[in-house]
Amino acid sequence: MSHSKASTDFLRNTEHAKWHDETLWMIREKRDLASQKVPEWENLRTLASSIKEHVLSNLDQLLLEFEANATKNGIQVHWAKDAQEHNQIVLDILKKQSCAQVVKSKSILTEECHLNPFLEKNGIEVIDTDLGERIVQFLHQPPSHIVLPAIHLKKRDISELFHQKLQTEKGNEDPYYLTQAARTHLREKFLKAKVAITGVNFGIAETGEFVVCTNEGNADMGVHLADVHIACMGIEKLIPRRNDLGVFLRLLARSATGQAITNYTSHFRGPEKGKQIHLILVDNGRTEQLGREKFRNSLKCIRCGACMNTCPIYRRSGGFSYQSTVPGPIGSILSPGLDLKKYSSLPFASTLCGSCTDVCPVKINIHEQLYEWRQEITKANPNHAEILSMKLASGIFKSPLAYRISGILMRKLIKNLPDSLIYNPWNVWGKGRKLPETPQESFRNWYLNHRNNEQ
Amino acid sequence: MEQSQPNVGLFIPCYVDQFYPQVGKATLEILEKLNCKVSYPLDQTCCGQPLANSGYERETKESCQQFLNSFLKFDYIVAPTGSCVHHIKERYSKILNAPELQPSLNSKIFELTEFLHDILKVELQGTFRHKIGYHASCHALRGLRLSKSSEVNTAPFDKVKSLFEKVEGLEWSQLQRSDECCGFGGTFSVKEEAISLSMGKDRLADHHEAGTEILTATDMSCLMHLKGLADKKQSTLPIMHLAEIINQIIS
Numbered sequence A: 001m002s003h004s005k006a007s008t009d010f011l012r013n014t015e016h017a018k019w020h021d022e023t024l025w026m027i028r029e030k031r032d033l034a035s036q037k038v039p040e041w042e043n044l045r046t047l048a049s050s051i052k053e054h055v056l057s058n059l060d061q062l063l064l065e066f067e068a069n070a071t072k073n074g075i076q077v078h079w080a081k082d083a084q085e086h087n088q089i090v091l092d093i094l095k096k097q098s099c100a101q102v103v104k105s106k107s108i109l110t111e112e113c114h115l116n117p118f119l120e121k122n123g124i125e126v127i128d129t130d131l132g133e134r135i136v137q138f139l140h141q142p143p144s145h146i147v148l149p150a151i152h153l154k155k156r157d158i159s160e161l162f163h164q165k166l167q168t169e170k171g172n173e174d175p176y177y178l179t180q181a182a183r184t185h186l187r188e189k190f191l192k193a194k195v196a197i198t199g200v201n202f203g204i205a206e207t208g209e210f211v212v213c214t215n216e217g218n219a220d221m222g223v224h225l226a227d228v229h230i231a232c233m234g235i236e237k238l239i240p241r242r243n244d245l246g247v248f249l250r251l252l253a254r255s256a257t258g259q260a261i262t263n264y265t266s267h268f269r270g271p272e273k274g275k276q277i278h279l280i281l282v283d284n285g286r287t288e289q290l291g292r293e294k295f296r297n298s299l300k301c302i303r304c305g306a307c308m309n310t311c312p313i314y315r316r317s318g319g320f321s322y323q324s325t326v327p328g329p330i331g332s333i334l335s336p337g338l339d340l341k342k343y344s345s346l347p348f349a350s351t352l353c354g355s356c357t358d359v360c361p362v363k364i365n366i367h368e369q370l371y372e373w374r375q376e377i378t379k380a381n382p383n384h385a386e387i388l389s390m391k392l393a394s395g396i397f398k399s400p401l402a403y404r405i406s407g408i409l410m411r412k413l414i415k416n417l418p419d420s421l422i423y424n425p426w427n428v429w430g431k432g433r434k435l436p437e438t439p440q441e442s443f444r445n446w447y448l449n450h451r452n453n454e455q
Numbered sequence B: 001m002e003q004s005q006p007n008v009g010l011f012i013p014c015y016v017d018q019f020y021p022q023v024g025k026a027t028l029e030i031l032e033k034l035n036c037k038v039s040y041p042l043d044q045t046c047c048g049q050p051l052a053n054s055g056y057e058r059e060t061k062e063s064c065q066q067f068l069n070s071f072l073k074f075d076y077i078v079a080p081t082g083s084c085v086h087h088i089k090e091r092y093s094k095i096l097n098a099p100e101l102q103p104s105l106n107s108k109i110f111e112l113t114e115f116l117h118d119i120l121k122v123e124l125q126g127t128f129r130h131k132i133g134y135h136a137s138c139h140a141l142r143g144l145r146l147s148k149s150s151e152v153n154t155a156p157f158d159k160v161k162s163l164f165e166k167v168e169g170l171e172w173s174q175l176q177r178s179d180e181c182c183g184f185g186g187t188f189s190v191k192e193e194a195i196s197l198s199m200g201k202d203r204l205a206d207h208h209e210a211g212t213e214i215l216t217a218t219d220m221s222c223l224m225h226l227k228g229l230a231d232k233k234q235s236t237l238p239i240m241h242l243a244e245i246i247n248q249i250i251s
C-alpha cells in the first residue's frame, strides 16, 4: 500500500487523527522548551554532527578498536552482516543456555531484523519489557514510533487491552493503575528470565563499553537478573571517546521527549563474575548506505524520534502508514536503501518543508536526502506515463515559445472546463480546493502591452 | 538609495504569470518605485522545480540553462517567490554540474522581500491598518533563511517582518504554530491529497483563531492552496501576496 493510501485511511478517523497530531506536537513543544534551556544547543548539534562525521569516516578503525577493548573487558563480540546472521547468533546463544523465554528491552535494531518472529518460530517466547512495546506486542503490532511505540493508541484502548490480557478492572483508565498492573506482570517475567536482550544507544571505542538509555529501567532490571546479556548494536552507533558521550546524552533525551536526560543511562563495561555479555555488531545494509555519498549522513541518526514529532505528515498519517521499521522522515531516507521498490512512495510523503532537518540533533540533511531519493527512485522504477508527462513538461520549460503556448492553453482550459472535467492533477486538486480564477491576461501579456518599450 | 541604479531582471514564476498577474505587476512596481531599472526577459520559462521535486531533476538541465541565459546578464535577479529562488540558488550549480556558478547565484538572485531587506535596505513607511496573518513559506523560511525557524535556537530575526516595523496600523497574527507547513508541496498536493488538505485546514484554523484579516506569504503557491481550501468551504479569507501589501504601502 502506498503511503498516500495509508494516510488517507488514517485521516478518516478525524478525531483520532487530530489527537495524534496534537499529542506529538506537544512533544515537539516540550523539546523546544528543553533545548532552549541549553544556550549552546546549536553548538552541541554541530559538534555531535562532526563527531559522527568522524565516526563514519573512520568506522573500520573504530570498530576494530571497539572490538579489541570490549573483548579485553570480557565482552564476547560477534559480527553479523545481516538480519539473518544476527538472529541466528541470538538463537545460538539462547540454545546454549537452554533458554525458552527471554526478556527484551527496546531495540529498533531487533525490530529491523524481525528477531521476535524468528525466535518465536524457534520455540522461544520473547517478552518486550518496555511498557509501550509490551502493549503493541500484546496486539501483535509493530511499534508506530521509535521512541513512543504505542503512541497511536489512546488510554481507553490500553485499558481495554489490559483488561483482556492482565485482568485489570474494566473501564479503569488511570495511567498509574495500568502501569502498576504492567509492572506486576513484567516483574514475574523478569524474575524467570535467564537471558536478557537489550539494544545499544552508544558504543564507546576508547573504552569498549556500551551505553543503554531507557526511562523505565527495564533494560537494567532484565540484565541484572539474568545470567546472560545479549546486546544488539548497529555498527553506526559508535562514538570515539567517553568524553564525546556527554554531547550526545545532552541532545538525545531533550530531542526525544523534552527531558534533560533519560531516567536511566546505563554503562556496560564487562560481565559480572559468572555472567556473560554478548555484543552483536550488525551491518544489515549500513556499509552499503555508507557507500552512498548522498545518503551516508543518515547513519548519524541517534534515534531520538524528533523528526517524527515535528513532521506534519507523520503526525497526520501515523507510523504505520510508512510500513517500514523506522517510520517518519528518517525512515523515509533509510528504508529506500534497504528496498528501493517497496519503499518508493516514502520519499514523496513530504512537502520538503525542512522541519526535520532543523530539529535533528545530529543535523542530518533529511529533506535534502528525500529530494535525492526521489531522483534515484524515478531512475530505478520507471513509471512510463509519468516519464512521458515529465518529458513533455521539460520540453515546454526549455523552449520559451512552447512555454508560452502551453500557458495560453492552460488558462483557456481551466477557464472553459467545468471543475469535473479538468485534467487529472487539477481534478484531484479540485476535490478539496477551488482553482484560482483565471485572469483576463497573463502578466506577460500585460507587460507587453504596458511596459515593453525597450525590448 | 544607492547612487547607481541597480539593473534588475524580474523573474515571474509560471503560475504567477498565468494566475496572479497582479503579483507580478506589484513586484515590478515596487522595484521601479525603489529606483531599480527593471526588465522582464520575455524568453523566461519555468525554473524547473516542479519536475525536479518530482524526481526528474535530470530532465531540467536545459530549462536551467535557459533561465541562466535569460538572467545572468543582470546585476540582480528578483522574484516574488521563495520557493523558485531557493531551487535556483541551491540546486542549479549542482544540476548543471557547474560549481563556478554558485558565487554569482549567491550574489545575484533574491526573493523580493529578501532583496528589499538585504540589498535595497528598505524601511517601509506608511499605513496599513490590518491584522496580517503571515504564512512563513517553508522554502523562504528554512531554505533561504528569511527568518529564524522555530526549531533552531539562534537569536531571533525576521527579514520579512522587519521591513514593516515602521508601518502604522499593521498588526501580525500570533499563531499557535508559527511556521508549520501549509501542505502544498507542489505535486504533493495531489499525490498526498488527504494530508495536504488536512495540513491546509489546520493552518486556516490557526489563522482564524488568531483573527487574521488578510493572509499573506512570500509564495503565491501556498496562498493558492490555502485560498482554494477556504473558498471550497465558502469562508471568505482575503489573501494578498506580500508584494501587493508592500506596493500599497509605498504608493
Ligand code: SF4
Residues within 6 Å of the ligand: A255, A300, A301, A302, A303, A304, A305, A306, A307, A308, A330, A356, A359, A360, A361, A362, A363, A364, A366
Ligand atoms: S534523524 Fe535526527 S531527528 Fe530523526 S531520529 Fe535520527 S537523530 Fe533524531
